[in-house]
Amino acid sequence: MQCSYEKSGKRCQAYAMKESTFCFTHNPETKAKHLQAVRRGGSAKYENGLIPTEPLDLTTPVTLLPLLADTINRVRKVDFDGSIDVKRANCIANLVAKMIEAQKLLKLEERVVNLEKILQ
Numbered sequence: 514m515q516c517s518y519e520k521s522g523k524r525c526q527a528y529a530m531k532e533s534t535f536c537f538t539h540n541p542e543t544k545a546k547h548l549q550a551v552r553r554g555g556s557a558k559y560e561n562g563l564i565p566t567e568p569l570d571l572t573t574p575v576t577l578l579p580l581l582a583d584t585i586n587r588v589r590k591v592d593f594d595g596s597i598d599v600k601r602a603n604c605i606a607n608l609v610a611k612m613i614e615a616q617k618l619l620k621l622e623e624r625v626v627n628l629e630k631i632l633q
């Protein structure tokens with residue numbers, strides 16, 4: 514039997530539940546369960562689609578380098594013909610630029626530390 518729920522003159526196309534004239538979505542007795550299912554479905558995509566990674570120490574350029582390298586390696590994937598998506602290529606280019614900046618900063622810091630040692 515078709516669900517008897519109507520909105521703006523259009524009848525719901527779903528099948529009614531056993532011993533009810535409404536479907537699961539429109540049955541007043543299953544309204545709370547329906548809301549729960551919708552909420553679960555919404556958050557399940559986010560939680561099940563992604564795997565959380567270990568938190569990293571992001572306080573200095575030294576600890577940032579492994580993060581950038583790891584991220585580049587995770588993003589760096591090619592199609593079967595060996596081509597790379599423009600978005601991926603741009604993302605990698607941005608990450609590499611940040612990596613070079615961090616490396617420059619580290620070298621500069623190293624030079625300053627060495628100069629300070631000489632001056633003492």
Ligand SMILES: [Zn+2]
Nearest residue numbers: 516525536539
């Ligand atoms: Zn319905």
